[in-house]
Amino acid sequence: MPAARRTRPLVPVGALVAATAASVLAGCSSSGSGSPGSGTLRVDASDTACRVSVNTLAAGPVSVAVSNTGSKVTEVYVYAPGDRIVTERENIGPGTRTTVTTELKPGSYEIACKPGMTGDGIRQKITVTGGDASATVAADPRLDAAVAAYRGYVQQQADATLPVVQQFAAALKTGDVARAQALFAPSRVGWERTEPVAESFGDIDPKTDTREDGVEPGQQWTGWHRLEKSLWVNGTVTPEDAQLADQLVTDLQDRQKRIGTAEITATSMANGAKELLDEVATGKVTGEEDRYSHTDLSDFAANVEGAQKAYELLRPVVVETDPQLVATLDGGVTGQSEENACSPTT
Known part of the structure; x- marks a missing residue:
């Protein structure tokens, strides 16, 4: 794989992409006020508590304002039932604040603060009331078209991922370590481009993309990184690995079927773009993701490509x-594209 040449930092672009969510909502808000959200939920995340300013919100755009008053780096999630991720913000340092804009439909949710970025988190329940959230936002056919096109993109990436993963699994099952190693990074490209959507399903991401230090008590370590360790650290393939390869295919087939629902x-698209760029800039850049294979550049490229698409x-x-904002983003995105020489294919 050709080396990627990147001199521009990803962090400023990621921060600007976050503003896209507010701009989208400002453009379609029925109030025309330009406000980033119709409601604000303040979250005080400490090492031992997760306090929310209100327990009931009106459906529609919501700004989640997080303040980390603890001593540990934390992350905050908004979960729908079944631990489906509505939105998230990771790597919130001690003494810092951040805001994420999202859209909430009527129903029950949980706010989870995860000091140290581990475990299920300290959770608070909130209730969202009112009519359908879409009623609070004036219809914009361009946003409808954007969402439809993005869903098609996510489906295409899921469809293209499966054959490569099947080849990866076949190589593992025949004990062809060299071929499995060569297919490891390409098998992940479609996933990395659309990872925020995959995470929204709740159960698929932990089974397919958990790193060794992210395994929760009682959880079996499965997925890409479990197999990555076998291929690069052990250098051999066991019968258990063959079973895990089959399970990876099954789990990704499950993801493929769920894209339509x-x-x-539009807001989740913008937030997802920021999540992808933040993940590269604050986590993957350390090499923590592909720690055994060191194929991180492939993941970097896929994350940036997915953010660019949204x-x-x-x-x-x-x-x-x-x-x-568009002028600034266009300059940053164009610069990233021109300087990125690593373009994995699906």
Whole structure:
């Protein structure tokens, strides 16, 4: 794989992409106020508590304002039933604040603060009331088109991933370590481009993409990284590995079937783009993801490509609500594309 040449930092682009969510909502808010959300939920995340400012919110756009008052790096999740991730913000340092904009439909949710970024988190229940969240936002056919196009993109990536994963599994099952190693990174590209959608299903991500230090008590370690360790650290394939390879295929087939019902909104697209860029800039850049194979550049490229796709689809709306933001993002995204020489294929 050719080396990737990247001199521009990802962090500023990631922070700007976050503003896209607010700009999208400002452009379609029925109030026309330009406000990033119709409600604010303040979260005080400490080492021992997760305090929320309100337990009931009106359906629609919501700004989740997080303040880390603890001594540990934390992360905050908004979970729908079944631990489906509605939105998340990782790597919130001690003494720092951050805000994420999301859309909440009527129902029950949990706010989870995870000091040390481990475990199920300290959780608080919240209730969202009112009519359908879409009723609070004026219809914009461009946003509907963007969501439909992005769902098609996610489906295409899931469809393209499966044959490569099947080849990866076949190599493992025949004991062809060299071929399995060669297929490891390509088998992950489609996943990494659309990871936020995969995470929204709740159960698939832990089974397929958990790293060794992320395994929870009582959880069996399965998925790509369990097999990665066998291939690069052990250098051999066991009968258990062959079973895990089959399980990986099954889990990704499950993901493939669920894309049509995935909860995707314009806001989740923008937030997902930021999550992808943040993950590269604050986590994967350390080599923690592909720690045995050191194929991180492939994941980097796929994350950036997925973020670019979401932004590309939302750009027609954002260009009207915040043209300066678009000008800045266009410059950052173009620079990243030109300097990135690593382009894995699906």
